[in-house]
Amino acid sequence: MSAEEKSMSIIVTKGSLDWAYPPFILATTAAAMGLPVTLFFTFYGLPLLLKDLKLQVTASGNPAMKMPMMGMHMGLPNLLTAVPGVDAACSVMMKNLIKKKGVASIEELRDMAVEIDVRMIACQMTMDLFEYDKEDMIDGIDIGGAATYIECATKADINLFI
Amino acid sequence: MADATLDAKGLNCPLPILKARKALKDVNDGGTLEILATDPGAIADFQAFCRQTGNELMEHSEDDGIYRFLIKKVA
Numbered sequence: 535m536s537a538e539e540k541s542m543s544i545i546v547t548k549g550s551l552d553w554a555y556p557p558f559i560l561a562t563t564a565a566a567m568g569l570p571v572t573l574f575f576t577f578y579g580l581p582l583l584l585k586d587l588k589l590q591v592t593a594s595g596n597p598a599m600k601m602p603m604m605g606m607h608m609g610l611p612n613l614l615t616a617v618p619g620v621d622a623a624c625s626v627m628m629k630n631l632i633k634k635k636g637v638a639s640i641e642e643l644r645d646m647a648v649e650i651d652v653r654m655i656a657c658q659m660t661m662d663l664f665e666y667d668k669e670d671m672i673d674g675i676d677i678g679g680a681a682t683y684i685e686c687a688t689k690a691d692i693n694l695f696i
Numbered sequence: 697m698a699d700a701t702l703d704a705k706g707l708n709c710p711l712p713i714l715k716a717r718k719a720l721k722d723v724n725d726g727g728t729l730e731i732l733a734t735d736p737g738a739i740a741d742f743q744a745f746c747r748q749t750g751n752e753l754m755e756h757s758e759d760d761g762i763y764r765f766l767i768k769k770v771a
Contacts, residue, residue: 563710566717567748636708
């Protein structure tokens with residue numbers, strides 16, 4: 535599409551609901567703007583390629599997480615974030631907000647990424663380490679290691695680590 | 697009159713851009729796509745999208761919280 539073809543790669547290292555957004559938003563948008571895009575999923579980012587996504591947010595260790603509530607922005611005291619069920623409740627709130635504000639779900643963005651030919655690479659080492667099989671992952675992905683990513687990154691104009 | 701219209705009202709970033717790109721695929725070269733959106737971020741984003749892809753942003757306007765963009769498919 536573009537006269538001067540630029541490209542982008544992102545190393546995806548985090549798999550919580552909130553952290554899943556930046557790589558998928560940037561990847562789909564860049565691809566829509568004509569850039570070839572590669573995502574390399576490693577460590578806790580790898581589960582974002584699982585067929586069945588069960589994404590959650592956690593308030594623990596995330597002190598800046600404030601949600602709009604009753605006309606204010608409210609966060610949780612650190613101690614409360616460890617109470618069982620709090621992450622699940624925060625995740626439900628976050629998903630409700632996402633829907634209400636017309637923000638795409640991660641599933642929706644990931645489907646679009648597949649459709650728009652974003653190249654997605656699952657890190658082989660992480661698959662071994664955390665015992666995931668290719669059958670657990672969505673179709674159409676590649677499997678590779680550090681060298682596969684580096685080869686791609688040397689050619690890309692934008693390389694991000696998220 | 698545009699050749700096609702995309703209703704992206706109520707959708708948030710990056711959905712208006714992603715849906716516009718998809719809708720543009722069905723527009724002939726030289727044809728136009730009208731996009732209606734409520735995301736204020738879409739103003740800057742459609743300008744950037746058009747600069748990057750080479751498509752032409754012919755018009756953009758706002759009326760009562762609804763943003764209207766008219767894109768001519770060039771690339």
